[in-house]
Amino acid sequence: MQKKALFGILFVSVLILGVAASGCISGEKTSTGTTGQSDSTATGKVVELEFWHGIEAPENQKVLEELVRKFEAEHPNIKIKLVNYGAQDKAVPKIMAAAQAGTPPDLVWLNPAQTGFFAEAGVLAPVEDFIKNDPSFNKEDIYEGLWELGTYKGKIYTAPFDTNNLAIYYNKELFREAGLDPEAYMGKALSWDEFRELAKKLTKDKDGDGEIDQYGFMVPFGRLEWTVWTWEVFLWSAGGELLSEDQSKPTFASDAGVKALQYWVDLVYKDKVAKLSEPNAGYKLDDFFAGRVAMTINGPWNYPVLKEQGWLDKTGVMLMPYDKRIATNIGGENLFIFKTTPEREQAAWEFAKFVMSPEFQVTWALKTGYLPVCKSALEDPEYKKFLEENPFIKIYVENLQYGKARPPVPQYPDMSAAIGEAIEAALLQKKDPATALKEAQAKVEPLFKS
Template sequence: MSKARLIFGMMLIISLMAVGCSQNQDVVNESDSNKEEVAGVIELDMWIHQSGEDETNYNLERIAAFNEAHDSEIHINVEVVMDDGGSSYNDSLNAALVAGNLPDVLALDGPFVASYAEANIIAPVTEFISDEDRADFVDSIIEQGTFNGELYSLGAMESSVVLYYNKEIFEAEGIEAPTTIEEAWTWDEFMAVAKQLTTDDRYGLNLFMDYGVGEWYTYMGAPFVWSNGGSLISEDGTTVDGYLNGPESVEALEFVKSLFEEGVVSLTPSETQFESGKAAMALGGPWIALSAENAGLDYGMMPYPYSEVPKSPSGSMAYAVSSQADHPEAAYKVMQWMTNEESTIGLSRVTGMPPARKSAFENMESYNELPKKVMRDQVVNTAHARPTTPAYPVLTDAFAQALHAAALGEDPQEVLDQQVQRVERELRRFNK
C-alpha cells in the first residue's frame, strides 16, 4: 500500500456505493477493442492504474514480455488509466461496467475485493489456480483476495507497517531494539520507551496523523485491535455489533488514546518529523525506509508492538479478472504472469514494497538480513488482511473516524457505539 493508495481507498467509499446506477460515461483511455479472437490469438484488454513512473514502466515491461512469450496465443492491449489519488480510477470502472465494456484484466486495491465482487465487477478465479501456486503466496494475499469462499484476486506485492527507530537516539538513550517477532515489545514496553524518548524538542513516536482521516488509520491502527484478540466484524461478516465496539476494540483505542494523552505522539506532525530527528520512532510503511535513506538517517526496523498476540498490517494493489471477460482462463494467465515469482521480485526492487510470494523472499537477499528481515517476518508470520466484506468502504471509514476521535481524547466506547449503527445499516444491504 502506497501513500496514494491510502487516499484512494477512502474516495472509493462514495463511488462504490453508486456502482450499477452511475450514468458517468467518461472512461479514461477507453479502449475500442472488441476482445475478438483474431487468427487464433485471443485479444484481451487490461487496465493498470497510473502509479509512480518506475512502477508503471515496470508493469508495462512485464506486459510486453507476456505478449512476446504468448505471441501465438494471447495478446494484451494495456491501458494506463488515470489515477489521481482520488476516485478517478474507480469512476472509470463504474462507467465501463454500466457501458458493458469492462477490461478483461484489471488492477484494484486489495482491501476492496469484496466490494468489487459484490458489485459484479470481478469474477472468481478459484478454478484456475493450482494448489502449488496458491501455496507460494503469503497467507495474507490469499486472505485479502478471498470472498465467500472464492478467490478473486492476487497481488504482486504486499505491504507492512514496522516500527522504525533512530539508531543514534536509541544508542544515546541506551535502548536495545527488538529485531524478531518473538522479542517484539508489548504495549506496556512500547509506551514506556516512547515516554522515555519524548523530550521538550522531540516526540517519542510518529503515527503519521498528517495523512488525514482515511485508510491509513485503519491500515496502521487495526492491528491494535487484532493483537488484543478483537475483530472489526464477525467471522461470518453479518454484524459489527459486539466486534467493532467490543471490549477488545475499545481497549485498543483506549491505548491509542493514551499515547496522545501522554504526549508521546503529535496530532499534527511535520511531514519529515521522523527523518529530521524530531521523532525517535515511527510506525510507518515501506515508503518510510526510502525517505529515511534519502535523508541520510541511520535507522532500524522493529516489529509492530502487540497486546496478546503479534499482528501486523497488510494489503496492496492486486489483479483480478473482469466479470465481463469472454476468455476468463486466458485472462487468468495474464493475472498469473503479473504475480509470478519474477514479477514479484522485480516489482519489489522497483517499489521497495515486500513481495507477495514466499519463493520471492527466499531469492531476495535483502529480506534475509536486517533491517528488511523484520518486514519479511511480519509479512510471512503476522500479517492480517483487512476484512473482506462488501461493506468495507463504510467499515473502514467508521474505524478511521473512531481512531481519530480517540486521538482527540473522546471516549472510544461512545464513538464506536455510534459508528456501529451506521455500519449495521450498510450491512443490511447485503444481509438478505
C-alpha cells in the same frame, strides 16, 4: 470466520527450511479458455488493456513500467496502458463508476479487502474460473492465505499481486542521542507500556522554548483507510476483532476496541509523546526524515525510497507494540479482473499469471521492498542473498507470522469509513473513544442484517 493470515508461518518456514517449490507458471503459454489459446494469439490481433493502479513512489512506478514492457515483449499481441488512479483510499468510487458506466478498466491494483464489495456487485471475472481452465498455472505455488484474502463466499475472485505488513520505523540516530542502543531494538516487540516509556525518552524540547520539537511517535490521523488499517493492529493486539466469528455483525466497539483507541488518544494528549500526522497522510515520511518524530508506522514498500535517500542504514524496524498479543495487518494488493469481453479477460489473465510468476515477483521484491506472493521466489539465489544482506526486509518477512487481514466482505468499505470517522472524532477530542466507536458500530450494524 474472519480470515487469519497464518500463511506467514508457512512463508517463514519455507524461507528457513529452503523447501523446494515449483514455479508459479510452467513453461507453457496456454490460456485459460477451453480452446487453449486466446483469440488474439490465434488471429494476431492486438488486445489493449487498461491497468489502473495507485502506486505512489516514483521508483516503484518505474519498476512496474519496466516489468509491463517485459510482459509485452513476451506477449506481442497484448498491450497494457498504465493509469494511476491516485490515492487508493479514494479509488473505489472511481472504479465502480467506470464499471457502472460500462467502461471498466481491465485490471485494477487494489487491496483485497475490497474483493467482496466488487464480487457482490457482479462486475468481476472470477480468477477461480481462469485457474480451473488453465493447466499451465500452478496454484499451489501461491501462499494459501493470500488466496483466502481474494475469496468471497467460497470462490476466488482476485489474485495476489504483492504482500506486505506493518511495523515501526525508528530513527537510529535519535535513539543514540537519547542514550539508547538502536541495534537492540531491531525486530523487537515492545508492550504498549514499554512503547510509551520509549516514546517519552524520545520526546524533546530541543531549543528550550517550551515547545516540543521532537516527538517519540506519530499517530496516524484522519478518516481514510490508512488510519483504519493501522488502528486495526491495535484492536487485534488488545484481543478484539472487527467482526464476530461468523462475520454476521461488527464487534469493533468492544472493550478491546475502546482500549486501542484510548491508547492512541492518551499518547497524544495525556502522555504528550506523540503528534498527529497530517490528515489522511500517516504513511508519509516527511516528519520522520525531518527528525520531528523518532518513530512512525510504515511498511517494507519504502525500501527503495530509504535506500535512494541514504536512510536505509539510519532506519531501524521493530514490531508493532502489543497489549495481549503481537499483531500486524497483512497488506499488499490484489489484481481485480473486470468483466469486459472474453478476449480482453483472457489477456488480463495472461498478465495476472505473469505477475504471480517468480520472474515478476523476484524483480518486484528486490526493487520495491514488497514481499513475494509465490513460494518459489524464496528459492531464487538473488533473493536469498538479498534477505541475508537486508535485515530491514527480513524483519517484515518474519513479521508475517503475526499477521491478520481485513475481512473481504462487501460491507468493509462502509465499515472502514465509519471507523475512520470515529477515530478522527476521538483524536480531535470531539467524542470519547467509547462513544465514537459505539456510534460507528450502530451505524454499520444494519448493513449486516440486509
